[in-house]
Amino acid sequence: MTALPDTMRAVRFEEWGDRSVLHVAEVPVPEVAPGRVLVKVRAAGINPGESAIRQGVVDGHDPEKLPSGQGTDLAGTVAAIGLDVDGFEEGDEVLGWSWERSSHAEYVSVPAGQLVPKPRLMTWEAAGGLDVVATTAAAAVRAVDPRAGETVVVSGAAGGVGGFVTQLLTNEGVDVIAIASEGNHEWLASKGARPVAYGDGLEARIRELATNGIDALIDTFGPEYVHLGITLGVPTDRIETVIAFEAAAEVGAKASGSADTADPEILSALANMVADGSIELPIAATHPLEQVQDAYAELEQHHTRGKIVLVP
Known part of the structure; x- marks a missing residue:
């Protein structure tokens, strides 16, 4: 030793x-x-x-x-x-x-x-x-149970968790409307997402992109996006937040996190995705x-x- x-x-x-x-x-x-x-x-x-x-x-x-x-x-x-x-x-x-x-x-x-x-x-x-970003992202994606071809809105889409969420979704053929600052739009587009700037008029910009409706919303930033999901007509059982727990309880949304996917097999699989370049x-x-x-x-x-x- x-x-x-x-x-x-x-x-x-x-x-x-x-x-x-x-x-x-x-x-x-x-x-x-x-x-x-x-x-x-x-x-x-x-x-x-x-x-x-x-x-x-x-x-x-x-x-x-x-x-x-x-x-x-x-x-x-x-x-x-x-x-x-x-x-x-x-x-x-x-x-x-x-x-x-x-x-x-x-x-x-x-x-x-x-x-x-x-x-x-x-x-x-x-x-x-x-660990925290990957397992939190995996839990968030699992919570809304997305299917290929569906449209999912992601807030904070270029952050640690949000970026991982976005790539997990686009890799499975999900249409991601990615809310982020304009400086991150090129990177998000390179991952197969459709970026949209946050701020005044966000709801209208999302509706303009979501011509086939919105199936789910994953929030990685704050309570205003949980409430945005309600405004956009997303069913509460398909709204997930990793941070706005009070807002989730208020509207009946989900609030999964890394504790729900704290498993070595899950972490190993996510690590291999990063290692082989599937996720950046x-x-x-x-x-x-x-x-x-x-x-x-x-x-x-x-x-x-x-x-x-x-x-x-």
Whole structure:
């Protein structure tokens, strides 16, 4: 077994708040517990949900939840293996997820069932930013059960989740009306979608494109698009949001997410789609751990195409 350091750098926060509470601390390297794998992290994506957690939205500002680490997505090499773990060896390249808010660090310990082999042709940045966007997108698509030839509206269609949703749909022959800023229209069109600009007059622009009606709507941005689905006459059981949970409850829409598709077989299949070029996962930026506040400042502008990734 390769000797491990006693300590590592990891993102932490000791109080609820905006991104200014984030900092990098020197903390103990996790122990290699039975059933778990210790991964030396090469890349770890950041996600909007982590901003909500850090602001106390998820935990209700519970002081018992502090101090806290951060991060779900991860990719790296196996550094050590706990008892009762099969299928992994030291040095294996893997990707996966942590439910313990811990991947924004030099090392992370996760249950072996939350890791899959990293495809050889996949970049570290794409592997490290994959899990949340890919599994959330898969859950959203499954929720509306699209069929080839149907028309589906996607909001935030060039973002991390939205871009993945758009490509999952177009790859299956679904007509996607993709809501995004004009700077992303060329990219969306290259993926087979029909882009439309957000803002005043959006409903009319969508209706002009949707000459055969609208079968479903997937929202990756906010509650206004859930309500837009109602206005457009989409049945509530075919409106899905990955973010606007209160609006979904209000109108009876669906609100599936990554927890619904947290399965190593699903993640492995999605990873292979990225590795073979069937789906592009753009990397908008990479930052070292020490620039974690800058990374979230960029994310919170809501104009990122693809993923922002921390590189320890």
